[in-house]
Amino acid sequence: xxxxxxxxxxxxxxxxxxxxxxxxxxxxxxxxxxxxxxxxxxxxxxxxxxxxxxxxxxxxxxxxxxxxxxxxxxxxxxxxxxxxxxxxxxxxxxxxxxxxxxxxxxxxxxxxxxxxxxxxxxxxxxxxxxxxxxxxxxxxxxxxxxxxxxxxxxxxxxxxxxxxxxxxxxxxxxxxxxxxxxxxxxxxxxxxxxxxxxxxxxxxxxxxxxxxxxxxxxxxxxxxxxxxxxxxxxxxxxxxxxxxxxxxxxxxxxxxxxxxxxxxxxxxxxxxxxxxxxxxxxxxxxxxxxxxx
Numbered sequence: 001x002x003x004x005x006x007x008x009x010x011x012x013x014x015x016x017x018x019x020x021x022x023x024x025x026x027x028x029x030x031x032x033x034x035x036x037x038x039x040x041x042x043x044x045x046x047x048x049x050x051x052x053x054x055x056x057x058x059x060x061x062x063x064x065x066x067x068x069x070x071x072x073x074x075x076x077x078x079x080x081x082x083x084x085x086x087x088x089x090x091x092x093x094x095x096x097x098x099x100x101x102x103x104x105x106x107x108x109x110x111x112x113x114x115x116x117x118x119x120x121x122x123x124x125x126x127x128x129x130x131x132x133x134x135x136x137x138x139x140x141x142x143x144x145x146x147x148x149x150x151x152x153x154x155x156x157x158x159x160x161x162x163x164x165x166x167x168x169x170x171x172x173x174x175x176x177x178x179x180x181x182x183x184x185x186x187x188x189x190x191x192x193x194x195x196x197x198x199x200x201x202x203x204x205x206x207x208x209x210x211x212x213x214x215x216x217x218x219x220x221x222x223x224x225x226x227x228x229x230x231x232x233x234x235x236x237x238x239x240x241x242x243x244x245x246x247x248x249x250x251x252x253x254x255x256x257x258x259x260x261x262x263x264x265x266x267x268x269x270x271x272x273x274x275x276x277x278x279x280x281x282x283x284x285x286x287x288x289x290x291x292x293x
Contacts, residue, residue, distance in 0.1 A: 002242030004047040004235065005055045005081075005122060007144055008040025008131030008160075009112035010073065012065045012092040015227070017265075019099060036268050037072035038095070039112070040131050042228040043160075044078050046235025046257060046270035052127075052242050055079040058134060059115030063089025066111060072268075081120065085111040101223040101262060113137035117147045124154040127238045130180075132161030135172055145172040148179045156241060158182040159198070160234050166192040184234050201251060203233055208255045216251040219283060223262040225269070232270045233258040256280050 016030040040058060048054040056073055060066045062084045069090050070080055091110030097103045115134065122128060128151060135141040151157060159180045165173070173194065180198040190202050202210045205226075208218030236257040240250025256279050261269035271279065 002125055002127065002239070003053040003055060004044060004127045004129060004238045004242065005057055005120070006040040006044055006129040006131065007057050007115065007117045007120070007134060008043065008129055009058050009091070009115070009134045009137070009140075010037060010041035010044075010056055010060060010069045011039040011090060011107075011110070011112060012036070012068055013038040013095045013227070014092060015095045015097065015265075017097045017225075021096065021098065021104070032265075034265075035068070037069050038093075038228055038231070038268075039133065040129060040231070041069065041073060041078075042231035042268065042270070043129055043131075043235040043238075044073070045076050045268060046232040046261075047239040047242075048076050048078055048235075049270050049272045050236055050239035050243070050253075050257075050276070051273055052239040053079075055081050057081045057115070057117055057120050059085055059090075059112045059140065061085055061089040061111030062087065065090040065092055082115065085114050088114065095227055097225050097227060097265075101226045103225070103227045109137060113140050115140045116143045118143065120147075122151060122155045124152070125242070127156040127158065127242050129234065129238060130157060130159045130176060132159070132164045132168070135161070135168055135176065136164040141168070141172045145175045149175050151179060156181050156238075158184055158234065158238060160184045160230070161189060161192070162230075163189060165189060165194075184230075184237070186230055199247070201237065201247075203230055203258075205229075206259075209233070209251050211247045211251045214248060216248055216255060218255045219259040219279075221259045221263050225265045226262050228269065229258045229262050232261040235270065236276070252285060253280070256283075256285070 093107040237254035
């Protein structure tokens with residue numbers, strides 16, 4: 001079975017919906033609040049709901065946030081491959097969502113920054129998700145960079161650098177660039193994509209995405225929360241590749257999944273395969289995916 005494995009960082013989101021962002025020194029009351037598990041967990045959940053096996057190989061702590069991460073992953077049938085890191089809890093962030101769905105983050109760093117992929121065994125059929133957040137942390141970033149050249153060539157490696165790509169040290173970025181098969185970024189991150197032999201997927205929000213320069217149209221929806229949409233896109237794209245779809249069809253499914261996700265509140269809005277198939281069928285954009293749901 002296709003397996004999507006992440007060496008990213010699963011963290012806890014403390015979600016606040018605000019009528020407006022506060023100015024310095026001001027106090028704004030949230031219209032709603034809740035807690036969710038996000039980061040690379042969102043990518044894995046999205047892949048798992050499309051029928052792929054999924055596994056988290058990043059760091060996680062022994063405190064209440066670490067417990068929350070493991071519980072959320074377990075509820076989705078996602079394997080946790082590394083032992084908890086003692087005496088350190090998983091990190092968390094405050095995710096602020098504005099009325100139009102735009103989000104901002106205030107982040108703390110915890111045990112996810114202590115993940116070490118050495119000893120992780122990958123094989124044919126696996127798809128590896130590498131997060132820029134993990135690459136930017138110490139010591140996980142240098143550890144991943146030192147290890148990634150050993151990843152077998154039959155493993156598909158997708159790098160999702162996020163907004164931190166331009167801040168990564170050259171010694172961390174260079175080996176990742178050399179090994180990457182795919183680079184997935186949004187339009188704000190596109191100018192920071194380094195030169196390399198990988199294929200490029202640029203996410204364009206409601207405009208869909210481009211795959212190797214080919215436009216794959218998106219789907220018009222009324223967005224209420226964009227938190228996690230990029231992570232959902234990456235997870236569904238990887239699941240599509242693993243199911244044997246070509247890159248354009250996998251991207252079409254990823255566009256649709258992200259469109260569904262932004263109509264739901266919180267980062268855990270990835271659709272099931274049945275929901276995604278129904279959404280595509282209604283719009284005459286059907287793709288065939290086989291495998292266990």
